[in-house]
Amino acid sequence: MKRFILVLILFLGLIGCNLDRNNNGNNGGNGNGNEQVDEIAPLFVNASNNELPKIRHKVGEEVDLLQNINVIDDVSEEVELAISNDGGYDNQNPGRYLITIEAKDEAGNTSYATRVIEVYYLTTVKYDALVINDAGIEYELNNSLAFESVSGSPRFRNTDIIQVMTKDFFLSELDRVKSSYNDNGGIPYLSSGVVVLLDSNMKVIQMRLAPNIEVDKDGNAVLATNWTNSKTSTGGGNFKGIVDVINSLNASYVVFAPNHGSNKAKNFLIQNLYYSEFDGTNLSIFNKDINLKNVNIKFEDDYEETIEMVEGEIIGSIIKSTMIYDGIPITTYYKNDKKPKKLLYFFHGFAGDKETGIMGRGETLAEMGFFVVAIDAYLHGERQPEFFKNLSYVEKQKEIVNIVMQTAKDAKHLYHKYFKHLDILDSTNIYAYGVSMGAAVTFYLATIMEELTTFASIVGSPSFVEFYEYKQQQYGWIKDEYYYTNLESYKAVDPLLNYHLLKDKNIYMGVGTQDTTVPLKYAKALKEKLPNSNIVYSEYNVAHTSTPDMLLESYNFIKNN
Known part of the structure; x- marks a missing residue:
């Protein structure tokens, strides 16, 4: 019996070996x-x-660019880190650099991350400062543009700088601009900001910290009940009821950010007048740690400060600036x-503006090597006055050709006064790219500006007269x-009537066959009058919009001309 069992075990073992051989060592492709x-x-x-977290170091310092990197892998215990692109990094030259770091495991799998390296130098700067104890910051005194309405918001809210106004100036400015803020009780809307009232001895007599903290001259902090952080028809934000407070407390200065x-600017005031550890989020009536009685405030001319200076933006990045x-x-x-x-000028469409109307094309065109200038069209964006804002859309359309012409004249003026003198430009030839109404600007600009040699029109019209007649029929103007x-x-x-002025221009026209806002017949008529190869006319089966193919075709045209 024992012999039978032993033979059976050996037999089963042989079968198992044969099964392994038949598998050829392949178990699901792993071999094991x-x-x-x-x-x-x-x-x-x-x-x-x-x-990855940024590294910042002084010029000339030797720094490990792979420091403080935490990498894990699901299998390998050892992961190799290396710099795959140094972004032109030079520790001897101040600047911002973007490097690429790769992590590779033992199987050769690779992932990538970027890291900004800032190389700074020390310099001493002088400026007129608002000084709180020993800390100083730049400020603007009695800025007459601060309360100007920009799309319904006071201009100062678009800058990160402290504003200081004397009592009389502040009150007179509020009275001057009140009609611009009817939707907020006649006062500029300051949301989530800081307001500080100072007496003639530069002592704090009241602070308002958004969203609803109010501090009196003795440093007592309470939740405000007489003002809110929300815009209302009766007035909201940090300035609500501020006139009565200024008069009752006999304030001499109004400081706000x-x-x-x-x-x-905002953090400076909070950190030096209320809570020294303020990080942007942790504000309450319970964490105040600054005694206002120990605070000294003054205005100091030629205040000196040693700062870490980094010149320029990241090498290879797109720099966007407004002015x-x-x-x-x-x-x-x-x-x-x-x-x-x-x-290259970029012109937006009707009822748009330079920020919303460009829709990412500014960065795209900049990547192609252009210095892109987007401007607010006449009566649009930050240039839109109250009277025009209050008109109906139909009434505004009556001015569309006038807007086109004035915007083109503005662009020509800016070029000759400012842009043609920029060292960064390598050519006297300029380009333009326009969408809808903005496309009409490019046509007209090309007729009055010989330096404009190449432009792209997206769902636009070269016609003034026939197009204006069409709009009259569409909207029923008297x-x-x-x-x-x-x-x-x-x-x-009219560019279409004066088409001979366009015969030597490189023109791309992308149109929609279903477009009833700007019918394609005007662009088609120009192509028929000027069948030259330098003028490209492309139809797409869309309404008043662009397509990815249309945009790509327009970009290639601009780039290759």
């Missing part, structure tokens, strides 16, 4: 049932959106790659003297 195939790349634990950007030239708000985009650029005066004046400057 216990072997794990590693197909997952390492993970950067301390990266947010694939960006908005909630904007990095909140440097106002001669009352015309503009936004510029360009790639920080040290290469010369070609100037054919009054104003209408006929406009119509007659357009004949001499």
